[in-house]
Amino acid sequence: MRLKHSSHSFNTSHIRNMLLALLVAVATIFAAAPAAHADGRDWLRPGCTWAPQGHWIQxxxxxxxxxxxxxxxxxxxATNGGNGGLYLLDGAQVGERDSNWASVSTAPATFENDNITLVMPAGGAGEFYADWGGVANDFMSSGQERPMWETFLAYELPGYLQQHFGVDPHRNAIAGVSMGAIPALTLSAHHPDQFRQAHALSGFIDPAMATHVGMIAGFSIASLLHSGKFLWEWFTINPLEFPGRILHADPVANVHKLRDGGVDVHVWSGNSHPGAGESYPGWLGADAISIHGETLITLSTNSFTDKARHQGLNVHRHYGAGLHTWQPWGRYMADHKGDVLWAIG
Structure with a gap:
């Protein structure tokens, strides 16, 4: 009887020890697996290299x-695997292989310790982050490519971000400065399932004002000055497509989509005076644009706000010291970081 009891005790103890060892091994594997990338940003994703700007930018x-x-x-x-994304759209003065949000702005430093992912596409000068009707020709040579920015940002990039950075395609905010202010509103209007919040900074966000002739003229000048591209390839000369493309890019015409889509809309413009830590660009033409350009932008922003509120959209209108420069835009993002984190953090 004792031998039988001893054998039973040995078998029970042996099995228990084996189970404990197995549980420890499994726990060790699962604990160790994510530890190397616990903060979500210390490793390079496919197709990425470390960017020279620092701040963990790839x-x-x-x-x-x-x-x-x-x-x-x-x-x-994101610092710890957060699934919110903040898309940041540039102005017209951006290099083909650069993003001023990454290189010039203070946004990466502002959000460096936050659990959201910043998404800063490079290039796009004078292209307004839109799908163009044809190949973008310029006055120097024939273009080789049809810009398809909306398709890329709304349909192609989200899958990559979800797979490699864990960004939820339906949990994003978007902000744009100058040229990028208009597409920040139009993209969120046409894709409210993707963008919960939009920030338009220092942009002609009521570009039509009294007539779309002014809108076309303004877009044309910006496109030619900064990219040399002829804007008719965006809107096309096809009389059947032209009106629809104009309205597609007009934030006022899309207010009802922003309203019905539940997009949280914020707009900002400066008072044309230097704010804290801000200086004039330093040469006459740039100084004039930074002062008078922001004055006209304020009129456009006020017009958009009035028209949008009349249609039932609760626009958050922000206004403060600032020229048409990166210093006030950086201050704005720091001041309104809480709004962004509330929406997607």
């Missing part, structure tokens, strides 16, 4: 079927 080559090439996107991953 320069990522993202394949775009619409463009039939890789598109460069600067991405600052």
């Amino acid at each position: 320069a990522c080559e993202v394949w775009s079927p619409a463009h039939n090439r890789n598109m460069l996107v600067f991405i600052q991953a």
